[in-house]
Amino acid sequence: MNSSLRTENLTIRFGGHAAVNGVTCAFQPGELTVIVGPNGAGKTTWFNLVSGQLKPTEGRIFKGDEDISALSPSARAKGGIGRAFQLTNLFPKLTVLENVRLAVQARAGQGARIFTRAAGLTDIRDKAYGFVEATRLAAVAHLPASALPHGDQRKLEVALLMAMEPDIFMFDEPTAGMSVDEAPAILELVAELKKDGSKTILLVEHKMDVVRALADRIVVLHNGELVADGRPDEVMALPIVREIYLGVGAEEVA
Numbered sequence: 704m705n706s707s708l709r710t711e712n713l714t715i716r717f718g719g720h721a722a723v724n725g726v727t728c729a730f731q732p733g734e735l736t737v738i739v740g741p742n743g744a745g746k747t748t749w750f751n752l753v754s755g756q757l758k759p760t761e762g763r764i765f766k767g768d769e770d771i772s773a774l775s776p777s778a779r780a781k782g783g784i785g786r787a788f789q790l791t792n793l794f795p796k797l798t799v800l801e802n803v804r805l806a807v808q809a810r811a812g813q814g815a816r817i818f819t820r821a822a823g824l825t826d827i828r829d830k831a832y833g834f835v836e837a838t839r840l841a842a843v844a845h846l847p848a849s850a851l852p853h854g855d856q857r858k859l860e861v862a863l864l865m866a867m868e869p870d871i872f873m874f875d876e877p878t879a880g881m882s883v884d885e886a887p888a889i890l891e892l893v894a895e896l897k898k899d900g901s902k903t904i905l906l907v908e909h910k911m912d913v914v915r916a917l918a919d920r921i922v923v924l925h926n927g928e929l930v931a932d933g934r935p936d937e938v939m940a941l942p943i944v945r946e947i948y949l950g951v952g953a954e955e956v957a
């Protein structure tokens with residue numbers, strides 16, 4: 704399955720206002736792209752168009768050679784576009800491990816019947832535990848999801864996303880609301896996803912230290928338009944990017 708992603712002239716207007724305006728860009732496996740831009744630039748709206756929560760006014764979205772513009776959000780998720788907030792399959796009263804196990808089972812096409820005596824149940828449990836360990840949740844594996852502190856809940860979102868085994872990962876400010884102690888673990892997880900080279904990773908992020916630590920490439924949106932796209936050092940040096948970031952962490956961009 705081809706895990707490249709491309710948007711062509713992607714546009715959405717709310718009334719007369721173009722929240723995303725003619726965005727054409729392509730993303731390849733093994734690449735981690737951070738999408739930046741000031742508040743209201745259109746980052747979340749662009750994510751919503753790609754994951755299918757919003758329908759474009761104009762333009763198209765391709766995964767590999769397939770035009771996915773008309774697919775529902777769930778069809779896109781099944782087709783390999785994974786976005787953290789789509790995790791509606793979280794059960795607060797079930798443990799961390801049980802939650803991940805259900806996600807693994809759903810991915811394996813066995814539905815959510817945890818108590819069936821399906822062959823391969825041990826495999827599913829092992830696989831689930833693998834994701835729990837990979838996301839550093841082993842110590843809380845047997846706690847109900849609702850009992851987790853905020854940072855661990857965000858890790859669980861990543862574990863569930865990994866269990867879906869998407870080939871395109873979309874993270875919207877994954878460290879938002881996290882303490883300074885909690886954030887590095889999530890960033891390490893995101894960095895690790897890149898290692899096998901087959902995943903396309905997109906990250907919306909405001910914090911410049913996070914952008915610097917992770918980005919292979921930076922795309923800048925401003926007023927709904929793509930205004931810069933390139934290697935972090937190149938993009939950060941562009942006058943338009945410095946101008947946009949004046950007042951939004953300009954000292955960090957310098």
Ligand SMILES: Nc1ncnc2c1ncn2[C@@H]1O[C@H](COP(=O)(O)OP(=O)(O)OP(=O)(O)O)[C@@H](O)[C@H]1O
Nearest residue numbers: 717721722723740741742743744745746747748749
């Ligand atoms: N459903 C909607 N109806 C009307 N306007 C909308 C809607 N969704 C987004 N917008 C507008 O589109 C623009 C882009 O918003 P968006 O949330 O995508 O920006 P953003 O770059 O993600 O900002 P932030 O960094 O603050 O999250 C804003 O002007 C916003 O008010």
